[in-house]
Amino acid sequence: MGLYELAVLFDPRLPDEEVAELSDGVKELLSGLGAEIVKEESWGKKRLAYPIQKLTEARYVFFTVKVDDGNPFPEVEKRLEQNDKVLRYLTVRLDQGRLRRRGEEVAPVVPSTAATTPVPPVAPVGGELAAAEQKEAS
Amino acid sequence: MRGKPIRRKKKTFIKRRKVCRFCADKIATVDYKDTQTLHHFIVDRAKILPSRISGTCAKHQRIIQQAIKRARHIALLPYTAD
Numbered sequence: 001m002g003l004y005e006l007a008v009l010f011d012p013r014l015p016d017e018e019v020a021e022l023s024d025g026v027k028e029l030l031s032g033l034g035a036e037i038v039k040e041e042s043w044g045k046k047r048l049a050y051p052i053q054k055l056t057e058a059r060y061v062f063f064t065v066k067v068d069d070g071n072p073f074p075e076v077e078k079r080l081e082q083n084d085k086v087l088r089y090l091t092v093r094l095d096q097g098r099l100r101r102r103g104e105e106v107a108p109v110v111p112s113t114a115a116t117t118p119v120p121p122v123a124p125v126g127g128e129l130a131a132a133e134q135k136e137a138s
Numbered sequence: 139m140r141g142k143p144i145r146r147k148k149k150t151f152i153k154r155r156k157v158c159r160f161c162a163d164k165i166a167t168v169d170y171k172d173t174q175t176l177h178h179f180i181v182d183r184a185k186i187l188p189s190r191i192s193g194t195c196a197k198h199q200r201i202i203q204q205a206i207k208r209a210r211h212i213a214l215l216p217y218t219a220d
Contacts (some may be wrong), residue, residue, distance in 0.1 A: 048213035
């Protein structure tokens with residue numbers, strides 16, 4: 001099918017170990033449903049732009065996932081929905097729609113940061129996310 | 139208009155053609171996590187900046203719009219200014 005990104009916002013009151021545990025749970029569930037984890041990225045505690053469930057912070061974790069066949073997301077999203085340690089989640093397809101329709105090789109998302117930060121034009125997915133990470137850190 | 143002709147100073151208005159910065163930089167996609175870039179395309183009230191102001195082309199405006207909405211969902215950007 002393609003490359004997807006799953007963003008999950010965990011409760012900020014959870015200790016690090018529990019967030020790691022929950023992340024592992026998500027990864028296990030994904031791989032159990034035929035998805036391949038390409039990258040996991042954790043931003044740690046981050047301030048929210050608006051309060052969610054009266055909380056002003058959340059722990060951001062992003063999973064980049066490659067799915068070849070089947071669709072793991074209905075099940076994964078159902079589980080996330082039921083878990084009250086998860087404040088929000090977001091699933092996004094990373095490869096472009098237009099290329100997808102033409103049946104061409106899908107290009108990884110090149111962030112607009114490429115203009116300001118020196119990133120090779122055809123960066124692999126890992127590189128792209130690392131660039132985003134760098135940007136976030138700065 | 140009759141009567142005294144009013145002499146108005148001719149306004150010197152230079153129309154600058156706005157160029158879509160994504161087209162200029164040949165950027166095809168915008169990451170919803172890239173809030174630094176997205177911040178350029180929201181006004182102080184946290185509304186999405188119209189392309190008529192930013193000069194973004196229709197294609198890229200749609201891409202930005204989608205990215206902003208995604209960023210809002212995971213609370214990286216606000217829906218409203220408080």
